[in-house]
């Protein structure tokens with residue numbers, strides 16, 4: 517048969533067996549591997565691609581199930597004859613745009629971006645939306661204020677002052693449609709000569725992506741037990757530093773107050789701006805919240821980013837940033853270039869939600885819901901996973917990290933858990949350097965799963981991991 521030229525992406529999120537399966541499937545449908553051709557043996561292909569036999573076996577199993585190949589006894593795997601193919605070319609095309617079959621049977625998806633949807637009060641949201649529609653009428657059809665609706669910004673300023681210690685006026689707040697949007701807008705305010713940034717390693721890859729796209733020179737800074745390593749940071753002369761101090765993403769480290777003070781002092785002396793991404797600070801399950809960096813800053817050094825994605829719903833695409841004076845002036849110079857990207861209807865509805873006290877009640881309720889889920893998750897890990905796992909971070913936010921030390925590689929764990937119907941998320945993509953990762957570490961989100969799903973999912977995960 518023809519040679520297999522497949523460039524496997526070992527750092528990709530897509531499991532290796534899916535990459536092999538897709539490659540062979542495409543070769544067959546494009547008729548580059550002819551009907552009736554014999555595929556290489558599992559051992560041969562595994563050696564050739566330098567992957568485990570189980571990886572190739574899983575890929576072949578998927579091709580078998582879908583009828584692309586057949587197994588002939590004591591002979592091997594053969595590409596199906598055309599008249600025996602179960603699918604017409606049109607269906608093949610459709611298949612290519614469908615999610616891969618392996619995702620269809622995922623029963624327990626520990627995805628990190630999901631929230632508890634049962635707790636969203638649709639009745640109240642509906643009532644407030646229609647109230648806005650009735651009172652605002654045609655006004656709602658026009659462009660709104662570029663910075664965001666004033667009443668809404670005032671509610672945000674009030675909330676930030678009381679709950680996060682952020683000291684700002686509504687005039688410093690820019691409403692945005694997601695943190696990506698905040699970062700992009702911020703990049704546009706930064707001169708080309710100043711485009712250098714230190715970022716946490718590991719850290720949020722989406723932020724790194726945006727800085728890269730905006731031609732920033734990026735320096736990864738390792739973490740120590742208190743968050744971004746100040747010693748390494750001090751050796752660097754970037755003009756900006758991006759941090760997630762309240763719940764470092766993904767490690768979960770909460771930066772203690774002394775580190776915050778040292779970071780601010782260093783930023784003041786070195787004239788560096790700090791971008792503080794406070795994405796899920798509403799949820800802390802032990803102790804009291806630590807005030808934001810912005811509230812401790814006496815030198816206008818902090819750009820504060822917040823979002824409603826974790827606390828309310830990611831689909832609303834509502835977030836904001838608080839700018840210090842220098843950058844605010846820059847924004848104001850160009851304000852006529854920017855239109856607000858979030859719907860006025862949603863801004864006004866959320867403003868009423870906050871002004872009428874629903875927001876505070878919602879946050880209190882969500883803290884209870886997530887604290888319960890968090891406790892169940894930790895208990896299930898203790899009950900069902902043996903001593904080969906180590907819990908990292910925790911006590912805040914909607915995810916934890918699990919280091920798995922049972923001898924399986926990251927790819928192997930992904931394959932085996934997905935085959936069993938559980939999805940957990942590798943963190944390797946958040947590291948800019950891999951060298952110090954001794955064992956694979958996975959991100960386990962729990963916000964969107966029910967309590968029962970959390971228990972059952974971890975039990976199933978235990979079956980897979982403990983069986984090695």
Ligand SMILES: Cc1ncc(COP(=O)(O)O)c(C=O)c1O
Nearest residue numbers: 694695696720765795823825835
């Ligand atoms: C570090 C970090 N910041 C911000 C966000 C929120 O992004 P957005 O506001 O675009 O939903 C997330 C969400 O996953 C995140 O992990």
